[in-house]
Amino acid sequence: MAASNDIVIEVKNLVKTYDKVNAVDGIDLKIKRGEIFAFLGPNGAGKTTTVEMIEGIRKPTKGSIMLLSLDVAKDSGKVKPRIGVLPQEFSSFDKVTVKETISFFSSLYKNGKKVDDLIELLDLSEYRNKLYQNLSGGLKQRVGIAVALVNDPEVVFLDEPTTGLDPRSRQDVWKVIKGLKGSGKTIFLTTHYMEEAQELADRVAVINHGKIIAEGSVDELIDTYGTGLVLTFNGIGPKLPVFLGNTGRKVDLTGNGQVSIKISDKDELLGILEILKGAGVKYKGINVRRSNLEEVFLKLTGESLKQEVK
Amino acid sequence: MDPVRIWSVFNITLKGFLRDKGGLFFTFLFPIMLILLFGFIFSETDEVEYPMHIQDLDGTEMSVNLTEMLKGISSFDVKMISTDEDLDIYLKDNDINFVLVIPNGYQDSLMDRMKGDRNSTVDLTVKYDPSRSSSQVKLSILNGVLQEMNTRIEGVEDTIILEPESIFTEDFEYIDFFIPGVLGMTVMTGAVFGTIFGDSEMRQKGIFRKLSTTPITRGEWILSTMLFQLFAAALSAVVILLVGFLVFGTTFYWNPIAILVLVFEAFFFTGLAMLLVRFIKEAQSASALGNVITFPMMFLSGTFFNVEGMPDFLQVIAKALPLYYVNEGLREAMIFNNYVEATYNMLIVAALAFVVFIAGVLFTTWRQD
Numbered sequence: 009m010a011a012s013n014d015i016v017i018e019v020k021n022l023v024k025t026y027d028k029v030n031a032v033d034g035i036d037l038k039i040k041r042g043e044i045f046a047f048l049g050p051n052g053a054g055k056t057t058t059v060e061m062i063e064g065i066r067k068p069t070k071g072s073i074m075l076l077s078l079d080v081a082k083d084s085g086k087v088k089p090r091i092g093v094l095p096q097e098f099s100s101f102d103k104v105t106v107k108e109t110i111s112f113f114s115s116l117y118k119n120g121k122k123v124d125d126l127i128e129l130l131d132l133s134e135y136r137n138k139l140y141q142n143l144s145g146g147l148k149q150r151v152g153i154a155v156a157l158v159n160d161p162e163v164v165f166l167d168e169p170t171t172g173l174d175p176r177s178r179q180d181v182w183k184v185i186k187g188l189k190g191s192g193k194t195i196f197l198t199t200h201y202m203e204e205a206q207e208l209a210d211r212v213a214v215i216n217h218g219k220i221i222a223e224g225s226v227d228e229l230i231d232t233y234g235t236g237l238v239l240t241f242n243g244i245g246p247k248l249p250v251f252l253g254n255t256g257r258k259v260d261l262t263g264n265g266q267v268s269i270k271i272s273d274k275d276e277l278l279g280i281l282e283i284l285k286g287a288g289v290k291y292k293g294i295n296v297r298r299s300n301l302e303e304v305f306l307k308l309t310g311e312s313l314k315q316e317v318k
Numbered sequence: 319m320d321p322v323r324i325w326s327v328f329n330i331t332l333k334g335f336l337r338d339k340g341g342l343f344f345t346f347l348f349p350i351m352l353i354l355l356f357g358f359i360f361s362e363t364d365e366v367e368y369p370m371h372i373q374d375l376d377g378t379e380m381s382v383n384l385t386e387m388l389k390g391i392s393s394f395d396v397k398m399i400s401t402d403e404d405l406d407i408y409l410k411d412n413d414i415n416f417v418l419v420i421p422n423g424y425q426d427s428l429m430d431r432m433k434g435d436r437n438s439t440v441d442l443t444v445k446y447d448p449s450r451s452s453s454q455v456k457l458s459i460l461n462g463v464l465q466e467m468n469t470r471i472e473g474v475e476d477t478i479i480l481e482p483e484s485i486f487t488e489d490f491e492y493i494d495f496f497i498p499g500v501l502g503m504t505v506m507t508g509a510v511f512g513t514i515f516g517d518s519e520m521r522q523k524g525i526f527r528k529l530s531t532t533p534i535t536r537g538e539w540i541l542s543t544m545l546f547q548l549f550a551a552a553l554s555a556v557v558i559l560l561v562g563f564l565v566f567g568t569t570f571y572w573n574p575i576a577i578l579v580l581v582f583e584a585f586f587f588t589g590l591a592m593l594l595v596r597f598i599k600e601a602q603s604a605s606a607l608g609n610v611i612t613f614p615m616m617f618l619s620g621t622f623f624n625v626e627g628m629p630d631f632l633q634v635i636a637k638a639l640p641l642y643y644v645n646e647g648l649r650e651a652m653i654f655n656n657y658v659e660a661t662y663n664m665l666i667v668a669a670l671a672f673v674v675f676i677a678g679v680l681f682t683t684w685r686q687d
Contacts (some may be wrong), residue, residue: 011576063531084535093531099523104330116532139337208479288418 015074015300016041016163016194017062022071024057030055033072033218039211041162043097044185046193046209048305055198056096056167056219062196063093063165076162077149089117092161094110096151096168096198098159102141102306106151107192109140114158121160130154146177163187182207202302216309226301233307234299239277240268243292251289255280270299319541323534324578328549331516332600335550339420344511345554349504350561356622357493357498357566368456368625371417375401378425383422384467393459399489409445413630414454427672454656497570497646499621504558505580505588506615506641511608512547513591518604521595527561537679540592544675557581573651575660582664582671583644587611590675594679615641649651 015205017039024032032054034041038248039045049055062073076086087126100109113120114120114279127199130150133200135143140151156164166185170178178201185208194217199205205212213223222229240249241266249267253298260268271277284291335341345573370388374381389396399408399417409417420442430438444460448454520526529539562568570576590611598607617626617634625633636642647663650656 022686061526065527065530088533090533091531093528094526095527095531097524098528100525101330101334103334108330108333112326112330113528113532116323116529116531116534 009314014040015075017045017056017196019062020072022058023065023069023074024054024061025098030218032061032068035215035218036222037124037213037220037223039194039196041194042157042192043210044189044197044208046205046212047196047198047202047215048205048212048301049215050200053215055215058215059165059167059196059198061313063091065095071304081181089119089159089197090162092156092159092164094152094156094166094169095119096157097171099148100140100151100163102139102154104140105137106140106143106147107136109151110154110158113155117159118248119159121158123158126154126157127194129157129229131180144177146173146180149173149177149181150184153181155190159191163194163196165196165198167198170204171200178204202300202305208302214308215265221308222304228299229304230299231272233304235303235307236299237277238268238297238303239271239280239296240266240297241291241293242266242295245290247289248284248291251284251287252280271296285318319535319538320533323538324545327534328540328546331543331546332549335512335546341512345504345508345550346557349500349554352503353497353500354562354565355563356496365643368393368395368412368551368624369416370386370396370456370460371399371414371539372396372420373399373401373403373405373417374420375402375422380425382429383419384424387467388460388463389416391459391463393455399504405445412591413462413633415626416446416453417444418556419445430659431629457605476669493562493566493568494570494653495624495649497558497624498567498576498652499645501558501580502583502617502619502641502644502648503612503616504554504619504646505583506548506644507608507612508550508554509547509587509610511605512550513543513588514598514604514608515591517595540589540675540678543583544588544590547588548581549556551580553586570652571655571659573655573660575657575664576651577645579644579660579664579667580650582667584665585671586640586674589671591676592678593674596681615639618642620645640667640670 015038017037019035022035023030023034035054035058047055056067061068062075062080064080064087068081075087076090081086101112106114107127110123110126111153113124114126127133131152132147132150132154135147137312138173140148143151150267153166153169158165169185171179173181182204185195186195189208195208197205197208209226211223211225212229213220214223214229224232236256240262244265244267249259249261252267252269262268269280271280281294325563337567345607367380372385374385385396385398399405405417405419408414408619424440424442426439429620431440442464444457446457561568591608594607594611595604598604618628618636619639620636621641625636625642628636643663643666647667650663652658
């Protein structure tokens with residue numbers, strides 16, 4: 009059965025077994041045209057194995073994968089010209105320049121995009137004649153993304169595109185990814201970084217131990233699995249954490265003179281502030297925010313993704 | 319097979335190669351250094367010496383004279399076989415490939431000829447293994463000696479007849495022997511190390527994983543890599559022959575079979591390296607694997623010294639090594655212009671190249687398990 013036109017990736021009951029252990033254990037996914045889909049999970053959760061099966065690099069033990077209405081197992085020759093892939097930890101030929109690298113990959117396709125356009129798109133003009141080995145990590149990733157776009161693909165797979173990059177380089181890559189979405193491409197983004205998924209993704213799936221444990225938009229996930237609101241006090245004295253602890257709440261000392269607690273709603277917030285005022289406990293300011301994806305993930309998996317980041 | 323993609327891989331490999339000082343050194347400078355080193359060391363000392371077995375069934379003064387004359391030729395290391403020996407059994411038992419038999423009546427026939435009997439001739443018999451390039455050399459030198467003897471016999475030609483025809487007339491020195499060996503060795507090491515380092519690095523960098531998501535096929539990649547190694551081999555060959563000519567004055571026959579030998583050699587060793595590189599996990603192991611493949615062949619296949627000078631068991635091993643047939647093919651073609659023997663060796667190398675190419679396409683994959 010062909011997937012509908014709006015669904016560009018449809019995965020059913022996908023299983024990958026190594027030594028009798030299911031690294032990927034019965035995954036179902038549907039990804040719509042034009043959306044950024046973030047695939048989140050700790051190391052060893054099965055993210056890369058799943059995405060490589062969808063790309064056709066790995067052979068599934070069981071299940072079906074329809075990509076652009078084509079069966080990946082049978083029609084990989086037709087699928088390849090229509091997808092672009094940035095593999096995890098991708099690197100290129102050391103002694104070849106940026107322009108030569110992009111030209112090479114472009115020449116592998118019949119519908120190769122203009123190299124100069126890609127260089128401009130990825131803001132690589134200044135580095136076009138530099139050898140790949142002399143580029144910074146951020147520039148290398150930009151070259152990798154350029155290489156993933158040489159065939160003007162309909163679906164782009166980006167496996168950990170910002171791992172190991174400094175914050176500024178990461179922001180640059182995010183800008184490129186947003187631009188790709190703007191041009192109508194479907195993006196399958198595999199990442200460790202919660203803030204990346206939160207910043208970029210239309211929809212998120214969380215994978216753990218080879219199974220999808222949550223799926224939806226960022227807001228949906230936070231609403232469903234979040235812990236409500238987080239109240240943070242700034243410029244606190246020694247009394248405040250003790251006082252809050254005595255109310256039976258879990259107190260999170262974040263350093264820099266800050267302390268946070270979880271609250272469920274506005275009434276609870278007002279109640280706490282009233283009690284503190286009555287008790288004469290001092291602080292300089294407060295901040296209230298919704299739970300974030302990081303906290304959702306922590307709740308779902310029982311582990312923090314930040315610790316998993318290489 | 320898409321020629322554009324094959325050219326793209328060739329082109330990008332060439333760019334990387336030309337910017338890699340280590341690769342350039344081993345492709346061009348290293349073989350030149352070897353030629354100069356070995357050429358100068360051996361050019362002043364010896365010509366190549368071949369074992370020459372003689373069975374003298376005549377046992378006369380004139381047959382002894384012929385034996386002594388041959389002993390005086392520096393290219394021959396003459397060893398006598400007793401007349402009691404059954405020659406066929408002796409040759410088999412001792413793995414001898416070239417024997418000159420001086421027949422009974424040798425002296426009488428010569429004397430008759432000198433007394434004016436123009437119908438009197440002497441047929442010397444040579445039993446030899448035509449697959450050995452050295453046999454051709456021995457025949458050539460022997461013919462030269464006998465022709466000189468003939469002319470000394472007054473007014474007479476063809477008194478002493480050696481059946482095989484001479485194909486070699488010039489002095490045969492070590493450098494003549496060595497340069498085809500260096501050619502074969504350089505093409506082998508270039509193809510093996512170039513492929514192993516290239517493949518293992520690309521595997522480690524994830525380039526193969528990336529390529530597996532593009533339309534290029536594994537067959538196109540293999541063919542392109544083989545063509546590049548062939549190109550590098552051709553460059554090496556030109557440089558080696560040029561240095562040999564300019565420094566030592568060596569010249570060779572322009573025999574097209576030699577080119578085919580080098581073409582199939584480059585294909586064979588590239589394919590072999592591609593098959594074996596699958597078994598190494600780290601790029602650091604690449605050089606060890608390269609050495610495992612090339613070192614035994616370099617020393618056992620007759621690159622530096624004639625295989626015939628080796629102990630018997632090593633000769634058996636040598637003949638099981640592909641580089642032996644490369645070296646034999648190149649020498650047959652370049653030194654002796656012997657099409658039959660050169661083609662025989664070339665076909666062996668071609669068959670091996672074909673097998674590894676097919677095996678490379680069948681057994682290597684970019685797709686992960």
